[in-house]
Amino acid sequence: MSRAQFLREYKLVVVGGGGVGKSALTIQFIQSHFVDEYDPTIEGTWRRPHTQPCSLLLASSRCSRSGMANVTDSYRKQCVIDDEVALLDVLDTAGQEEYGAMREQYMRTGEGFLLVYSITSRNSFEEISTFHQQILRVKDKDSFPVIVVANKCDLEFERQVGMNEGRDLAKHFGCRFIETSAKQRINVDEAFSNLVREIRKYNKEQQTGRPVQSNGPNAPGSYNHPDGLDQTGTGCCGGCVVA
Numbered sequence: 001m002s003r004a005q006f007l008r009e010y011k012l013v014v015v016g017g018g019g020v021g022k023s024a025l026t027i028q029f030i031q032s033h034f035v036d037e038y039d040p041t042i043e044g045t046w047r048r049p050h051t052q053p054c055s056l057l058l059a060s061s062r063c064s065r066s067g068m069a070n071v072t073d074s075y076r077k078q079c080v081i082d083d084e085v086a087l088l089d090v091l092d093t094a095g096q097e098e099y100g101a102m103r104e105q106y107m108r109t110g111e112g113f114l115l116v117y118s119i120t121s122r123n124s125f126e127e128i129s130t131f132h133q134q135i136l137r138v139k140d141k142d143s144f145p146v147i148v149v150a151n152k153c154d155l156e157f158e159r160q161v162g163m164n165e166g167r168d169l170a171k172h173f174g175c176r177f178i179e180t181s182a183k184q185r186i187n188v189d190e191a192f193s194n195l196v197r198e199i200r201k202y203n204k205e206q207q208t209g210r211p212v213q214s215n216g217p218n219a220p221g222s223y224n225h226p227d228g229l230d231q232t233g234t235g236c237c238g239g240c241v242v243a
C-alpha cells in the first residue's frame with residue numbers, strides 16, 4: 001500500500017472579519033510570501049460577471065488573473081506535525097458579510113477553524129465571538145477545535161486589543177491563543193499546526209470519551225510568543241511541501 005493512502009487530511013477553515021489578514025496568513029503559510037494589497041475575498045462567485053464558476057478552480061492558487069477578484073480558495077500543503085504526516089486542506093473565506101455566501105456550508109465541512117482578528121481592530125475582535133457561536137450552532141456541539149489568532153502583531157503602535165483580552169477570550173472558548181504577523185511571518189506555521197493538534201486531541205476525546213490533557217505553553221488559553229519562535233519546539237517541521 002502506498003504511503004499516500006495513510007495520509008490523514010485535515011480540513012482547516014480560516015474565518016474572521018474583513019481585512020484582518022486571513023488571505024495574507026493563508027498565502028504566507030502556503031506560499032511563503034506576503035500579499036501587501038487588500039483584495040477582499042469573495043465566496044462562490046466572481047466579483048465581476050464571469051462565465052466560469054469558481055468551483056471549477058480546484059485547489060487552485062489565489063486567482064490573480066487581471067480583472068478577477070480574489071475568490072474563496074482551497075489550498076493544500078503536506079506537513080509533518082509531531083512526527084505525523086498531515087495533508088492540510090486550507091479554506092480561505094470572505095470576511096466581508098456581503099461576500100460570505102457559503103458561510104454555513106464551510107462551517108458544516110470544516111474540521112477546525114482559525115478565528116482571526118486584527119490587533120488593530122476592536123470590531124474584528126468582537127466579531128470572532130459571533131463566528132464561534134455560529135460554528136457551535138452549525139456543528140450542534142458545545143465545543144469544537146478552534147484557535148484564536150491575533151494577527152498584525154507587527155503593528156504594535158496601532159494596537160486596539162490587548163494580548164490579555166485575546167488570551168482571556170481563548171480561555172473562554174477553551175482553546176489556544178496565538179499572536180501572528182503575516183507580514184513578518186511570525187507564528188504563521190504555529191497557528192496552523194496548533195489547530196491540527198487541537199483536532200487530533202478532539203478526535204481522541206471523541207473516540208475515548210475522556211478528556212485528553214494538553215501540557216505546557218500550548219495548552220488551551222496559553223500563548224505563543226510573537227518572536228517568531230515556537231516556544232515548545234514542536235511547531236511545523238519547516239520542511240513542508242505544497243501538495
Ligand SMILES: Nc1nc2c(ncn2[C@@H]2O[C@H](COP(=O)(O)OP(=O)(O)OP(=O)(O)O)[C@@H](O)[C@H]2O)c(=O)[nH]1
Pocket residue numbers: 016017018019020021022023024025035036037038039040041042093094095096151152153154155180181182183184
Ligand atoms: N501590517 C500587516 N498587514 C497585514 C497583515 N496581514 C494582512 N495585512 C494587510 O491587511 C490587508 C488585508 O489583508 P487580507 O489578507 O486581504 O484580509 P482578509 O482577512 O483576507 O480580508 P477579506 O478577504 O475581505 O475577508 C492587506 O493590505 C494585507 O497586506 C499583517 O500581519 N501585518
Ligand SMILES: [Mg+2]
Pocket residue numbers: 022023024039040041070092093094095
Ligand atoms: Mg481574504
